Amino acid sequence: xxxxxxxxxxxxxxxxxxxxxxxxxxxxxxxxxxxxxxxxxxxxxxxxxxxxxxxxxxxxxxxxxxxxxxxxxxxxxxxxxxxxxxxxxxxxxxxxxxxxxxxxxxxxxxxxxxxxxxxxxxxxxxxxxxxxxxxxxxxxxxxxxxxxxxxxxxxxxxxxxxxxxxxxxxxxxxxxxxxxxxxxxxxxxxxxxxxxxxxxxxxxxxxxxxxxxxxxxxxxxxxxxxxxxxxxxxxxxxxxxxxxxxxxxxxxxxxxxxxxxxxxxxxxxxxxxxxxxxxxxxxxxxxxxxxxxxxxxxxxxxxxxxxxxxxxxxxxxxxxxxxxxxxxxxxxxxxxxxxxxxxxxxxxxxxxxxxxxxxxxxxxxxxxxxxxxxxxxxxxxxxxxxxxxxxxxxxxxxxxxxxxxxxxxxxxxxxxxxxxxxxxxxxxxxxxxxxxxxxxxxxxxxxxxxxxxxxxxxxxxxxxxxxxxxxxxxxxxxxxxxxxxxxxxxxxxxxxxxxxxxxxxxxxxxxxxxxxxxxxxxxxxxxxxxxxxxxxxxxxxxxxxxxxxxxxxxxxxxxxxxxxxxxxxxxxxxxxxxxxxxxxxxxxxxxxxxxxxxxxxxxxxxxxxxxxxxxxxxxxxxxxxxxxxxxxxxxxxxxxxxxxxxxxxxxxxxxxxxxxxxxxxxxxxxxxxxxxxxxxxxxxxxxxxxxxxxxxxxxxxxxxxxxxxxxxxxxxxxxxxxxxxxxxxxxxxxxxxxxxxxxxxxxxxxxxxxxxxxxxxxxxxxxxxxxxxxxxxxxxxxxxxxxxxxxxxxxxxxxxxxxxxxxxxxxxxxxxxxxxxxxxx
Numbered sequence: 001x002x003x004x005x006x007x008x009x010x011x012x013x014x015x016x017x018x019x020x021x022x023x024x025x026x027x028x029x030x031x032x033x034x035x036x037x038x039x040x041x042x043x044x045x046x047x048x049x050x051x052x053x054x055x056x057x058x059x060x061x062x063x064x065x066x067x068x069x070x071x072x073x074x075x076x077x078x079x080x081x082x083x084x085x086x087x088x089x090x091x092x093x094x095x096x097x098x099x100x101x102x103x104x105x106x107x108x109x110x111x112x113x114x115x116x117x118x119x120x121x122x123x124x125x126x127x128x129x130x131x132x133x134x135x136x137x138x139x140x141x142x143x144x145x146x147x148x149x150x151x152x153x154x155x156x157x158x159x160x161x162x163x164x165x166x167x168x169x170x171x172x173x174x175x176x177x178x179x180x181x182x183x184x185x186x187x188x189x190x191x192x193x194x195x196x197x198x199x200x201x202x203x204x205x206x207x208x209x210x211x212x213x214x215x216x217x218x219x220x221x222x223x224x225x226x227x228x229x230x231x232x233x234x235x236x237x238x239x240x241x242x243x244x245x246x247x248x249x250x251x252x253x254x255x256x257x258x259x260x261x262x263x264x265x266x267x268x269x270x271x272x273x274x275x276x277x278x279x280x281x282x283x284x285x286x287x288x289x290x291x292x293x294x295x296x297x298x299x300x301x302x303x304x305x306x307x308x309x310x311x312x313x314x315x316x317x318x319x320x321x322x323x324x325x326x327x328x329x330x331x332x333x334x335x336x337x338x339x340x341x342x343x344x345x346x347x348x349x350x351x352x353x354x355x356x357x358x359x360x361x362x363x364x365x366x367x368x369x370x371x372x373x374x375x376x377x378x379x380x381x382x383x384x385x386x387x388x389x390x391x392x393x394x395x396x397x398x399x400x401x402x403x404x405x406x407x408x409x410x411x412x413x414x415x416x417x418x419x420x421x422x423x424x425x426x427x428x429x430x431x432x433x434x435x436x437x438x439x440x441x442x443x444x445x446x447x448x449x450x451x452x453x454x455x456x457x458x459x460x461x462x463x464x465x466x467x468x469x470x471x472x473x474x475x476x477x478x479x480x481x482x483x484x485x486x487x488x489x490x491x492x493x494x495x496x497x498x499x500x501x502x503x504x505x506x507x508x509x510x511x512x513x514x515x516x517x518x519x520x521x522x523x524x525x526x527x528x529x530x531x532x533x534x535x536x537x538x539x540x541x542x543x544x545x546x547x548x549x550x551x552x553x554x555x556x557x558x559x560x561x562x563x564x565x566x567x568x569x570x571x572x573x574x575x576x577x578x579x580x581x582x583x584x585x586x587x588x589x590x591x592x593x594x595x596x597x598x599x600x601x602x603x604x605x606x607x608x609x610x611x612x613x614x615x616x617x618x619x620x621x622x623x624x625x626x627x628x629x630x631x632x633x634x635x636x637x638x639x640x641x642x643x644x645x646x647x648x649x650x651x652x653x654x655x656x657x658x659x660x661x662x663x664x665x666x667x668x669x670x671x672x673x674x675x676x677x678x679x680x681x682x683x684x685x686x687x688x689x690x691x692x693x694x695x696x697x698x699x700x701x702x703x704x705x706x707x708x709x710x711x712x713x714x715x716x717x718x719x720x721x722x723x724x725x726x727x728x729x730x731x732x733x734x735x736x737x738x739x740x741x742x743x744x745x746x747x748x749x750x751x752x753x754x755x756x757x758x759x760x761x762x763x764x765x766x767x768x769x770x771x772x773x774x775x776x777x778x779x780x781x782x783x784x785x786x787x788x789x790x791x792x793x794x795x796x797x798x799x800x801x802x803x804x805x806x807x808x809x810x811x812x813x814x815x816x817x818x819x820x821x822x823x824x825x
Contacts (some may be wrong), residue, residue: 010129016778024042029046029125029126030047031123031128036117042059048473050096075094105122105124106122106394108120151168151172153250155167155171159821164182167183174251174253177190177223191220192221197497206236212235216231216233216490227255232250234249242378257553262471268639279302279383282381283302284377289331289333290314291309294317302419318331319365320345321350323350332344336366344508345362350823363382364380366379376796383646403762404461404755405457408473408476409478412475417538418535420498420528430527431528432486432498433544434495435481435523436484437480439454441456441479452514453509461476461482463509464482483539486498492559495527496559499557500522500557520722524549531561544564546558570651574627581618591648591811591812593816594606594781606664606803606810608810635669638672639674642678655817659820660691664726665695670673680719691720697723699728700820702741714742725746743778744771746779748780749780753804757789782802784804785802786804
């Protein structure tokens with residue numbers, strides 16, 4: 001046999017028979033030579049190590065005698081095939097002497113010189129461990145297959161190119177497809193078109209390795225065409241080289257949950273909108289009669305903001321008195337909760353405002369129940385029965401909505417953002433804010449005029465509104481700036497997709513009969529909680545990102561990043577520069593004339609702070625005043641303004657150009673403990689007489705602080721300083737409580753003046769404001785007058801003084817003095 005060649009056949013360099021035998025004996029494989037009679041002729045030492053059988057015991061024995069019956073039957077076919085001259089393989093169990101191993105056997109025929117088979121060389125390798133692992137793998141695959149196929153949720157394996165590789169029964173049932181139909185499709189084929197861009201962005205991030213997994217909500221299209229809302233949990237499987245093999249997707253049908261959530265959201269939105277817009281005050285409490293909420297009318301009628309009132313005792317916030325004897329009246333909500341019934345007020349009852357004003361009201365109270373009928377709180381509803389109520393309701397609507405575009409304005413935005421942030425935090429999800437500023441809108445105004453610019457702004461607002469989804473709200477923030485609130489986003493990339501949609505819509509804006517428009521915008525994006533952890537931060541960061549987009553070249557979007565904190569550095573620079581400007585007296589006051597509505601003569605001036613170098617603004621007031629307030633510089637800055645105004649008043653009086661000067665006072669400055677002592681000292685130092693100085697305060701400033709504010713206002717007025725209520729008409733309580741304010745002048749807000757000749761409601765309200773103010777002996781100033789038509793209307797309505805660009809922009813004191821000299825000549 002070939003195992004032991006003769007010396008004559010062996011080349012000089014070949015192994016010796018002894019060496020060959022040693023190699024075969026020590027080989028880790030089971031090696032044997034079997035003759036044509038199926039008897040062992042050679043057996044290596046491995047038999048002893050594997051089965052405890054000495055090779056000598058097997059020599060000359062038949063294979064069927066040495067092996068157990070089952071092993072022999074398994075290998076017999078391979079042996080016979082090898083005896084027939086064909087090499088073959090065998091894999092299976094091999095047993096001997098009670099010991100078993102799983103082996104891979106190779107059977108090689110041994111041929112003589114004539115080609116006749118003279119035996120078989122068998123080599124068995126032990127694959128017991130590999131076989132065990134293969135069994136475990138098959139069992140695991142079977143378990144996975146069973147779990148995958150029969151899982152209660154939809155499951156799919158998806159190729160990196162998006163093709164379905166494997167789908168289970170639940171997913172097929174969920175989407176109405178047979179498995180063969182889904183396997184012939186790409187996930188993009190069954191994704192709702194509105195969700196395709198956001199889904200594709202997530203898929204790209206998974207493929208390029210920027211994220212390992214993600215969770216999101218989206219819509220698939222059912223086989224019959226309707227949308228199926230699903231929650232996806234997506235993870236990746238990569239090979240040893242890091243290449244993506246496939247994606248594992250778990251799909252849960254959340255259509256019913258989404259339906260309930262949408263219904264609940266609509267109901268909440270409807271309730272919030274209703275409570276915000278109805279003319280009745282609404283106050284709710286817990287069972288212990290602690291305030292839980294106030295709507296805007298209730299805030300105005302009580303003088304308490306919702307945040308201040310929350311958690312306070314109801315009787316502290318909602319104080320009732322008998323109109324005839326001024327005795328306290330038991331709040332009906334207490335009895336309503338006690339009796340578990342609706343209770344109405346009886347008799348003439350007045351509601352006491354926080355500052356002491358009283359309003360006649362009608363009132364009803366009722367308990368609030370949970371689903372089981374248990375009383376969990378109470379609601380009190382009342383309305384002002386004075387004659388001003390209807391007019392006040394129109395005013396509050398106008399002040400909460402932009403008259404040009406019809407969009408809600410910035411006054412509603414903080415509350416809406418706070419609600420969205422609260423809901424997002426409650427449900428562990430995201431919301432987003434998009435801050436949008438039109439690019440170079442001044443050029444549109446220059447090309448088309450202000451009337452044409454207004455038409456473009458209306459077209460922009462309408463176009464943007466058409467792109468919104470049901471739960472998205474667009475606000476006109478100020479001028480040519482808009483803010484879009486997305487109360488629910490599943491992934492930050494959804495906000496960027498929305499930004500792209502807005503930019504595309506802007507590019508499509510057209511006006512009939514006008515040249516082709518180039519309307520572009522810059523958008524800043526901030527996502528809660530990824531980019532901001534509070535309401536203020538969400539709005540601030542969106543504005544910062546928008547500013548970054550402006551600096552980067554406009555016409556696109558930027559999402560807020562921590563690197564944009566350079567904006568904060570800019571604010572710090574403003575603060576440092578402002579301190580330096582105060583120290584070196586490089587600020588200036590400009591004066592805008594106020595004229596007599598009858599003859600156009602200058603009868604006063606408003607002092608306006610400017611920060612300029614060589615006639616150009618270093619920073620505008622809207623930039624540095626907030627910085628002054630945040631940094632605590634406002635008191636020092638306000639004192640500087642008052643000092644300069646008093647000094648200028650004395651100079652004009654010395655030159656026989658005496659006119660009253662009005663000075664704006666910041667709320668923080670007014671509430672500062674040093675304010676009145678400073679004012680008193682300045683009036684003495686510059687010999688300011690009665691009526692020569694007027695302070696302009698906002699309604700919110702006057703109404704904040706309760707009795708202390710009222711006493712301070714009285715002291716200021718007794719000192720001979722006139723008080724002006726600035727931006728009049730922007731709050732509910734203006735009309736109801738006007739007679740209680742110790743003010744001399746009302747300044748009609750420019751938002752009314754702007755639309756007074758084009759909007760009938762605005763005109764009617766303005767006439768009513770002027771008539772009521774005059775009946776109370778107040779001087780009425782209309783600010784923001786720009787056209788002759790506006791001036792004529794206001795004069796005809798009875799307005800006393802007019803102020804605006806029609807009569808002069810803010811100018812240095814010397815220039816205004818020349819105007820005064822010219823008018824006196």
